Amino acid sequence: MKDHDWVDSVRAKLDKQTQVLDSFKNVYCRLGRGLHGVGVIAIRDIPNNFSPFKNLNKSKWFYINWDQNEENKKYFDSLDLEIIKMIQDFYLCDQKGFWCPTYSIDAIPIDFYMNHNPNNPNIGVIDDEFYSIREIDKGEELTYDYRYYKSEIVF
Secondary structure, X not given: OOHHXXXXXXXXXXXXXXXXXXXXXXXXXXXXXXXXXXXXXXXXXXXXXXXXXXXOOOOOEEEEEOOOOHHXXXXXXXXXXXXXXXXXXXXXXXXXXXXXEOOOHHHOOHHHHOEEOOOOXXXXXXXXXXXXXXXXXXXXXXXXXXXXXXXXXXX
C-alpha cells in the first residue's frame, strides 16, 4: 500500500467516525413508557414542523396478501412459530395477510413504536415522513393518527 493510499484510508475512517458522531446531534427521542405500553418519548424539545427521525432509514410498508398469492401463505405457514408470533404481535394482520415494512422484524426502528392518538396527535405524516405538527416538549410522548399513514406497495 502506498503512503497516500494509507492516508486516504485513515481519512475515510475518520470521516465515517465524524459522520456517526454528528448523527447523535439528530437524536430527539427514545423508547419509554407510552399511552399503550412502549412509546416514543422526546428527550429534548422538538420544534414545530420538524422531522424527529432524521437518522432513520426510510422504509415503505407493504401488504403481504396470501388471499391473492397462495405461495405467500405457504411461506408464512412454514416460518418458525416464534417468528409468526412476532409478526402477529408487531404487525397489522388480518385474514388475508399482513402489513409489514421493507426491513426485517429484528431491525424495527424507533418510529415504529409511536402510539395511535386520533384525538390529539403531535406528529403528522407527509409523503411517508413524520413531522411535528406543533412544538413537542421534552418528556412528552410522540403520537400520530394511524389513519393518515399510507403505503403504496401491495404484494
